[in-house]
Amino acid sequence: MMRGHQVTALSQDADGVEATLLGPGGESRLTARYLVGCDGGRSTVRALLGIGFPGLDGKLLSVVADITISDPDGVVPETWTLPVMTPDKTGKGYIAPIGDGVHRFLFYGAEQQGLSRDTPITEGEVQRALRNEFGPGVRLTGVRWASRFTDASRQVERYRHGRVLLAGDAAHIHSPVGGQGLNLGLQDAFNLGWKLAGEIGGWAHHGLLDTYHSERHPVAARVLANTRAQAVLLVHDEENLALRDIVEELLRVPEANRIVAGMISGLDIRYDLPGRRHHLLGRHVPDLDLVTPSGPGRVARLLRDGRGLLLTTADEAAFAEVAEPWSARIGRAHVRAELGADAVLVRPDGYVCWAGSAADVSGLADALARWAGAPAGRTSGPFQRCIPTIGPCG
Numbered sequence: 001m002m003r004g005h006q007v008t009a010l011s012q013d014a015d016g017v018e019a020t021l022l023g024p025g026g027e028s029r030l031t032a033r034y035l036v037g038c039d040g041g042r043s044t045v046r047a048l049l050g051i052g053f054p055g056l057d058g059k060l061l062s063v064v065a066d067i068t069i070s071d072p073d074g075v076v077p078e079t080w081t082l083p084v085m086t087p088d089k090t091g092k093g094y095i096a097p098i099g100d101g102v103h104r105f106l107f108y109g110a111e112q113q114g115l116s117r118d119t120p121i122t123e124g125e126v127q128r129a130l131r132n133e134f135g136p137g138v139r140l141t142g143v144r145w146a147s148r149f150t151d152a153s154r155q156v157e158r159y160r161h162g163r164v165l166l167a168g169d170a171a172h173i174h175s176p177v178g179g180q181g182l183n184l185g186l187q188d189a190f191n192l193g194w195k196l197a198g199e200i201g202g203w204a205h206h207g208l209l210d211t212y213h214s215e216r217h218p219v220a221a222r223v224l225a226n227t228r229a230q231a232v233l234l235v236h237d238e239e240n241l242a243l244r245d246i247v248e249e250l251l252r253v254p255e256a257n258r259i260v261a262g263m264i265s266g267l268d269i270r271y272d273l274p275g276r277r278h279h280l281l282g283r284h285v286p287d288l289d290l291v292t293p294s295g296p297g298r299v300a301r302l303l304r305d306g307r308g309l310l311l312t313t314a315d316e317a318a319f320a321e322v323a324e325p326w327s328a329r330i331g332r333a334h335v336r337a338e339l340g341a342d343a344v345l346v347r348p349d350g351y352v353c354w355a356g357s358a359a360d361v362s363g364l365a366d367a368l369a370r371w372a373g374a375p376a377g378r379t380s381g382p383f384q385r386c387i388p389t390i391g392p393c394g
Helices: 044-048 123-134 181-201 211-232 238-250 254-265 299-305 316-326 358-372
Strands: 006-012 017-023 026-032 035-037 061-070 092-099 102-108 139-150 153-155 164-166 289-292 295-298 308-312 330-335 343-346 352-356
Touching: 006 044, 035 044, 044 164, 061 123, 092 123, 102 123, 123 139, 153 211, 181 211, 211 254, 289 299, 295 299, 299 308, 299 330, 308 316, 308 358, 316 330, 316 358, 343 358, 352 358
Parallel strands: 035 164, 308 330
Antiparallel strands: 006 017, 017 026, 061 102, 061 139, 092 102, 289 295, 289 330, 308 343, 343 352
16 A cells, blocks of 8 residues: 555556656656556546546536534434435435444535535535435534535446556446445456456466456446436426436336346346356356355355355266366355256356356366366366357357
């Protein structure tokens, strides 16, 4: 960790990246094989490389603040509640406790729309928003931190630029409506981390690192689309209120509600992965109870070591024999639940990249070579045919 240092210049060549840093001790240089820009919506890395950030400007200016309050009448919820952001001409606010007597308060109204994003946030402004939402009994006692934000939505066209990759808000920004930003950024990191480790470790085949962009860019684009739609529903005018009423009615239909819930939670993500089609292929594996050589376990816990995972429901010996050359990169466990397959191969980021039967062990070998590199001790042979490309083998 190098706090207090600013990146002032970047250069790269075929072998690596060099960053010029300016810190308390003056200028220094840092070299690495790869650089990942995770430096937020106003990314310095993105700016230094001249990477465009196309999208839509924000229309609604809002404030988020971590505050302490006095609430003698107990009108502020003591536990987290689902936000209700029904449009209101006078403005709207949402508050939630975050621990140690501190609340996070998000609000917008006519006052905020008349200010610039750089206008300092005063205690008076926060107090007026509290009074508008909860009445005069709630009093502000302190502001720990506050920031203005808009519903702007932007996304870089490419997540990889040579040896520099972008992740999180450096790659995409959107309205926080629906609370999707944290999940989106974390899944960028999960998707990129193991692929970058494979590249640095020397076992990743050509094309694996490029799948970071091809898999994650469409996911973020979909989040931008649904947050733009949600932002429209926050605007208080007759046309938008009519649209909101129709959407509300549609969400009472269980199937429509399920689709929207899957979209906002990210549980409906399905990567377009090569292989025989199976209902689990490309989806995140459920956090199942497992039987492992060391005792009971769960999928999420076993994935913590950064390896992939071969889950079997039948014919364990046949699959274990195929997977043995990859044992340094792939763990194994038995599943008691019904998966609709004799075995399932899970990538380190938790997504299923193969599912099949004992009659399809060659398909498992192809998937292992595609996602876990060459088997240990092999430089040629029947498994090597999958290594040069991320596309289907054969």
